[in-house]
Amino acid sequence: MASMRGTEDDASITIYRAMIRSHYAPDADWRDIAQEAYVAARVLIETELKGSKEARAIISGQGHTIDDVRAIVEQAKRHYDAKSQDRTKVLKYLEECSIRITYYGSVLDVLAQHHAEYVALAWGALKFILLGIIEHRRLIQEFSQALVQIGDALRQTKLTVELYQTEDIRDATSRLYKHVLLFFAQAIKWYNRSPLGRAFSAAFTPYELKYKDTVEQIKLYSRTIKDIAVAKSQAELRDMHISIKLMQQDHLQIKETASNILRVATCNKTITERIGVSVHDMLPCTRDIQLSHILSALKPQICPHETLRTTQSIVMRSRSTKLSEAEPRDVLHSLNRWFSKEGSSLFVLRVGPRAEPKARELTTDIITLLRKKELNVIWRLSPPHGSSASTQQSIGEVLKVLIHQVLTIQSSILQPQDFNIAKFRAIRSDAEWVALFRQLFFRLSKCYIIMEMHDLFQANEENVEWMSSFLNLFQELTSEATSKGNALKFLVLCYGSRTGDVSNVGDIVTVLRRPPVIPASRKKVVAHKRGPKGWERVQPKL
Known part of the structure; x- marks a missing residue:
């Protein structure tokens, strides 16, 4: 009724004003x-x-x-x-x-x-x-x-x-x-x-x-x-x-409407603040859930930590049953150079014939030392011989393992726009993995990346160009990281008879040879003189 009365009054005023204006x-x-x-x-x-x-x-x-x-x-x-x-x-x-x-x-x-x-x-x-x-x-x-x-x-x-x-x-x-x-x-x-x-x-x-x-x-x-x-x-x-x-x-009317709006806004302020606090509290939970889904999508078939523990166990059993060997001084010297060099660097360690056990031992010792120093270190190790797990031999799978590890230890490098699970699940080609590696790792200030991939080198032994393209990729990543001011330390162990062709790739290139054989007449005597292993006695300065 009030609205109808108001409409009639407005019509009367309009007619009255029209009469006056005439x-x-x-x-x-x-x-x-x-x-x-x-x-x-x-x-x-x-x-x-x-x-x-x-x-x-x-x-x-x-x-x-x-x-x-x-x-x-x-x-x-x-x-x-x-x-x-x-x-x-x-x-x-x-x-x-x-x-x-x-x-x-x-x-x-x-x-x-x-x-x-x-x-x-x-x-x-x-x-x-x-x-x-x-x-x-x-x-x-x-x-x-x-x-x-x-x-x-x-x-x-x-x-x-x-x-x-x-x-x-x-x-x-x-x-x-x-x-x-x-x-x-x-x-x-x-x-x-x-x-x-x-x-x-x-x-x-x-x-x-x-x-x-x-x-x-x-x-x-x-x-x-x-x-x-x-x-x-x-x-x-x-x-x-x-x-x-x-x-x-x-x-x-406008003043009354503004007062009503202000009153409603004041009443809603508390609710809005509560919602904001709730949303703010939910963000970490939501981030953790999204991160868990991303890590699940990137989860490798063989866990790097399991591989490390298995390899460490094998190395320890091997050390307990054999005599101590002389440490390769040239390798230790190169490791010191790699650690002490400012910025990013690529250390290519050529593994000689029958030096695979020593390479595995050296790799586990380096990873263990870096972890004790609480430094950012990620690795990709070849599975032990006799492992039942099957892996796809590709560069993309290697980068996938590294990306999974770095997100596990430092998820803060993910930006809000990166929390897209479908984006990670849709990656298929090696080029896409390389692009994602660049995007994430170039946000790190410093990180050590250890790659011992005996299985991958064996699978591509007949591929003449594979090793050079593989090492050139990490050489490019090292150069880009240096230009951006990052400190990415790459350690790549090369296997096979063609490792002699990589002398011109990498900032530091060293050959790891098989330790010299101890004569049988000395084995018994030396066995009673075992002491700390050489890697622990001669540690590089970090």
């Missing part, structure tokens, strides 16, 4: 109301004064607007003033004399009664002449005053016409212009007469008889136009008052 708003687009009124006034002059001299003077005139006609009248007045300038003193003397004689005319009237048959006739003729002179002066004054008043009325009317372009203003203005044109015609006619004609006109057609009515009509219609303008301004003021009142109502 009193002052223009009926159409902008129009030259003054020109239309002037044309209508000429038609009225022609209709009401058909055949008269005044109508012909107006219709045949050159003026196209009321101001043009006014200019013609003023020009005629100036011409009259210029011609009358020489007679000004005489006319002024005659006018003053006539005024004095007329002033004492009552005395002369009494004297004229003694000889009425003669004196009255002469005095009456003289009095008529004197009144004509006085009326001539009055006509000049009235014409001048009327022209000034008409000029003021026309200026005020022009402003009113421009402000309110309505039909009633146009009609009132046309009637005003009609009488103004009529007076202008009379004024032009009087100014253009000869001095004798103006004298006779002043005597026989004085101002009150011929001109006063026209001037009074001009004043009347000027006041009428002013009254209409005042009424229209009152209507416009009323419309403005309604507009301001409606704006105040809208302002109050």
Whole structure:
């Protein structure tokens, strides 16, 4: 009901405002109301004064607007003033004399009664002449005053016409212009007469008889136009008052709406803050869940840590059953260079014939040492002989193992846009694994990467170009890491008879040979002199 009542009130206000606006708003687009009124006034002059001299003077005139006609009248007045300038003193003397004689005319009237048959006739003729002179002066004054008043009325009317372009203003203005044109015609006619004609006109057609009515009509219609303008301004003021009142109502509604919104926002602030806290608390859990899915997608068939423990167990059993051997000093020296070198570096260790056990032992010792130092180290070791697990022999699988390890020990390298499980599951080719390796590992400040891949080298032994492309890949990764300011330390153990072709790849290249065989006569003696293993005695400086 309230909404229906509000709708009815709005409709009533709209109708009321439309009625008010009809009193002052223009009926159409902008129009030259003054020109239309002037044309209508000429038609009225022609209709009401058909055949008269005044109508012909107006219709045949050159003026196209009321101001043009006014200019013609003023020009005629100036011409009259210029011609009358020489007679000004005489006319002024005659006018003053006539005024004095007329002033004492009552005395002369009494004297004229003694000889009425003669004196009255002469005095009456003289009095008529004197009144004509006085009326001539009055006509000049009235014409001048009327022209000034008409000029003021026309200026005020022009402003009113421009402000309110309505039909009633146009009609009132046309009637005003009609009488103004009529007076202008009379004024032009009087100014253009000869001095004798103006004298006779002043005597026989004085101002009150011929001109006063026209001037009074001009004043009347000027006041009428002013009254209409005042009424229209009152209507416009009323419309403005309604507009301001409606704006105040809208302002109050907006203020109330804003207060309601602020109140709702204040009430929701606590809920929003609680939700924000909950979401903030959920983010680590969500991140852990996503990370677990990513690690599950990257999980290798053989766990690197299981491989390391198995290899360490084999190495320990081997050490317990054999005599100690001399440590390869050149390898230890190269390892020290690799550890101490600033930035990224690639250490290629060529494993000689029958030096595989020593290489496995050396690899496990390096990994164990780095882990004790709590340094970032990841590795990929070949599975022990006799392992039942089958692996796919490809570079992509190697990089997959390394990526899985680095995300396990330092998951912070993953950025928010990287938590896309489908992206990791969709990787198939070696090139995609290389791109992912670059993306993740170049975010590490420092990391040691150990790769002992006897199985992979055996599987590609017949592939002549495989070893060079494999090592060139890690050489490129090392160079890129150096340019980016990372410290990635690669240790790659090469196997096979073709390792001699890689001497030009890597920052450090060393050969690990089979330890020398101890003679049987010395085995028993040396067995009682076992001490710490050589790698522990000669550790590189980290």
